[in-house]
Amino acid sequence: MLSQHLGTVCQPSVRKAQAVQIGQKIGDCDAYVSAPVHSPINGRVKEIALRSHPVLGRSQAIIIEALPYHPTKRSYFTLDDDFDKDRYSVERICEAVRGAGIVGMGGAGFPTRVKIEPNPRLPKHTLIVNGCECEPYITCDYRIMLEWSRQIVAGVRLAKKASGCVRALIAIEDNKPKAIEVMNDAVKKYAYGDNIQVLTLKTKYPQGGERQLINAILNRTVPTGGIPPMIGVVVLNVATVAAIAEAVISDLPLTHRVVTVTGEAIARPGNYYVPIGTSVEDLLEFCEGVTERCAKVVLGGPMTGMAISDLTTPVMKTTNAITFLTREQIGRAKYARRQTPCIRCGRCLRVCPENLNPTKIAHAVKHNLLDVAERYYMSACIECGCCSYVCPANIELTGYIKTGKIYVARQKKRMAQ
Amino acid sequence: MLKDIRVSCSPHISEPLSTRTVMIDVMIGLVPAMAAAGYYFRIHAVVLITVCILSCVAAEWLCNAICKRPNSLGDFSAVVTGILLALSLPPKLPIWVAVIGGAFSIAIGKMVFGGLGANIFNPAMVGRTFLSVSFGVLMTSWTVPATLDPAMSDIAQENAINMRTQATPLAWSKMAIKNELGADIYHEEQFTATFTGEVGGCLGETSSIALLLGGLYLLIRRTISFHTPLAVLASAFVFASIAFFVDSYAYVEPFFHLTSGGLLLCAFFIATDPVTAPLTRRGMWLFGVGVGAITMLIRIVGEYPEGVMFAVLLMNAVTPLIDRLFERIPIGGKPSI
Numbered sequence: 001m002l003s004q005h006l007g008t009v010c011q012p013s014v015r016k017a018q019a020v021q022i023g024q025k026i027g028d029c030d031a032y033v034s035a036p037v038h039s040p041i042n043g044r045v046k047e048i049a050l051r052s053h054p055v056l057g058r059s060q061a062i063i064i065e066a067l068p069y070h071p072t073k074r075s076y077f078t079l080d081d082d083f084d085k086d087r088y089s090v091e092r093i094c095e096a097v098r099g100a101g102i103v104g105m106g107g108a109g110f111p112t113r114v115k116i117e118p119n120p121r122l123p124k125h126t127l128i129v130n131g132c133e134c135e136p137y138i139t140c141d142y143r144i145m146l147e148w149s150r151q152i153v154a155g156v157r158l159a160k161k162a163s164g165c166v167r168a169l170i171a172i173e174d175n176k177p178k179a180i181e182v183m184n185d186a187v188k189k190y191a192y193g194d195n196i197q198v199l200t201l202k203t204k205y206p207q208g209g210e211r212q213l214i215n216a217i218l219n220r221t222v223p224t225g226g227i228p229p230m231i232g233v234v235v236l237n238v239a240t241v242a243a244i245a246e247a248v249i250s251d252l253p254l255t256h257r258v259v260t261v262t263g264e265a266i267a268r269p270g271n272y273y274v275p276i277g278t279s280v281e282d283l284l285e286f287c288e289g290v291t292e293r294c295a296k297v298v299l300g301g302p303m304t305g306m307a308i309s310d311l312t313t314p315v316m317k318t319t320n321a322i323t324f325l326t327r328e329q330i331g332r333a334k335y336a337r338r339q340t341p342c343i344r345c346g347r348c349l350r351v352c353p354e355n356l357n358p359t360k361i362a363h364a365v366k367h368n369l370l371d372v373a374e375r376y377y378m379s380a381c382i383e384c385g386c387c388s389y390v391c392p393a394n395i396e397l398t399g400y401i402k403t404g405k406i407y408v409a410r411q412k413k414r415m416a417q
Numbered sequence: 418m419l420k421d422i423r424v425s426c427s428p429h430i431s432e433p434l435s436t437r438t439v440m441i442d443v444m445i446g447l448v449p450a451m452a453a454a455g456y457y458f459r460i461h462a463v464v465l466i467t468v469c470i471l472s473c474v475a476a477e478w479l480c481n482a483i484c485k486r487p488n489s490l491g492d493f494s495a496v497v498t499g500i501l502l503a504l505s506l507p508p509k510l511p512i513w514v515a516v517i518g519g520a521f522s523i524a525i526g527k528m529v530f531g532g533l534g535a536n537i538f539n540p541a542m543v544g545r546t547f548l549s550v551s552f553g554v555l556m557t558s559w560t561v562p563a564t565l566d567p568a569m570s571d572i573a574q575e576n577a578i579n580m581r582t583q584a585t586p587l588a589w590s591k592m593a594i595k596n597e598l599g600a601d602i603y604h605e606e607q608f609t610a611t612f613t614g615e616v617g618g619c620l621g622e623t624s625s626i627a628l629l630l631g632g633l634y635l636l637i638r639r640t641i642s643f644h645t646p647l648a649v650l651a652s653a654f655v656f657a658s659i660a661f662f663v664d665s666y667a668y669v670e671p672f673f674h675l676t677s678g679g680l681l682l683c684a685f686f687i688a689t690d691p692v693t694a695p696l697t698r699r700g701m702w703l704f705g706v707g708v709g710a711i712t713m714l715i716r717i718v719g720e721y722p723e724g725v726m727f728a729v730l731l732m733n734a735v736t737p738l739i740d741r742l743f744e745r746i747p748i749g750g751k752p753s754i
Contacts, residue, residue, distance in 0.1 A: 385428030
């Protein structure tokens, strides 16, 4: 898949029938906001064609056929005890992060290098490491924190140095006491005097949203339509931070990631270390299939994930979970897509973490009044899904708002031309 | 395996809540008031409530059929409207008048605007207003509760003219103001009576305790928020107190105002109707204060003894303006562009 991040789509840098090695770059692009793609296996390029993409529908992909006998496991990352962050200059860290194709692994997929690179216009002072996995069902970040705590601390130190932050905060929700304990230990042992702190936050949804996280920790709000660096903050996911350590210290590109396979319908749920590009189908087979009651396959968690119809869709850099939901989990009304008119109960207003008016925006979009939707600050929506979740009329408020945003983006594009 | 998978927009799970469950909650909240009505007015209550519900449901079905719209009876909102209308009518109202009221509530109060969610005014109050304007005498003939006069129902069946009637506490107070009789005709027992419901008045408005019980249920279930009821009752209390302190001879005690008439029914069940009330919390405060203030204004200086109905309708009319007044600003502030 050549579009695994926000930004410009990569161009394939391999030909059909070419042999590729683990970690070999197979797609890249010169644009600043972009990230290269690497092969996770040894094999041969079978085809370069369009394949199902969870967000874009279809996108160009490089299909690599694995060699019949090959070590699927890549060499595991090892961390020297004498790791010294002074060995790595800011430029070197940034280059390594870019070269390894690291993007935000929490879901948005923004190229990490762009985030951590020092920007004289927007100096950064605080690095927040997001260990608040607030969506139900997902546990991959939790697992990473338990098992790779040392690697995370190393990554935090590197990211902190690269971004020029004076302090780093690791935020974890209080429903993960074990992770808090383990991370505290790791910081004590491996921080070597760096200003790194582990913070405990209240468990709630959407605590792990960038804007919500900053608000909860620093009690400051990111301006509407703005980005965290405007108030001097960088937020990185724990998985991203771990990938930074791998990339900088061992020069390993981002080719594998931890994926939570979950939901009531899956036979063998768990966290799996998966080569990026593995199809959902293969993963499903590995997890011994689903029960008959499976009604929805979602890439990501149940609140913000994308439902897919094509099981050949691959795991991407941003895929933190695959959730197999049963009919009961979806809820009968939602399964049947039964909607009633809005009764203006205001529940969506109460739950909106951005203090918006979801019902007004959704109705404006429904009647194609995009200017009205914008007047209710449609673009400030973070698409957390809370409004649709509570709506007694079962209106797909988040869906309408997402649609409206796409329409506005298209309109702007047309105006620009 | 995986033959029938669905695709839709996120989120893929939802709270087990529907418009129907919200309406059923309101109905459960109204059960104490209906029970009290049944206890005090016996067969009249049962007949009136049944007739109102049936006429509302029939009107909604008919409107949908005529306009070729999908059937919307499943959301139970017509039933709620029927119950609220019945509870705000005099117990001895002739059945045909109740039928007209129910049909008018739904057809003109709700369906002409496009059905549930689109109506500007509370349908039950639209129906009641229509009836009180059209059938003024019938709408102000109050029956004595059966517990005070066991023979009431029999007598009434024999001859409607013989029906014993009793003015409502608020009508008394109005007379007292007009005739300068003084408000001392109220006694401790009458205050207790308005609390339990053993007085003349509309079907469901007499028993304060039943209404409070139902309101408490809705608050606990979070079907309604406390803002509107609190604002309505607080502002009514403040205005009644002002009147009482200005002239305690002519005006009744403020607590009396709270427990009598339709104020409690309005505070918990009518002003909280989400469709016709503002969306925001601050809007709800303003709405509630407006309802309470207008009610007391009508009760104290107006011509009518009771003002809840008009207060609710007037505030319904300004709801869109209130919503516009309290626009929500994103937590990140207004975008700078």
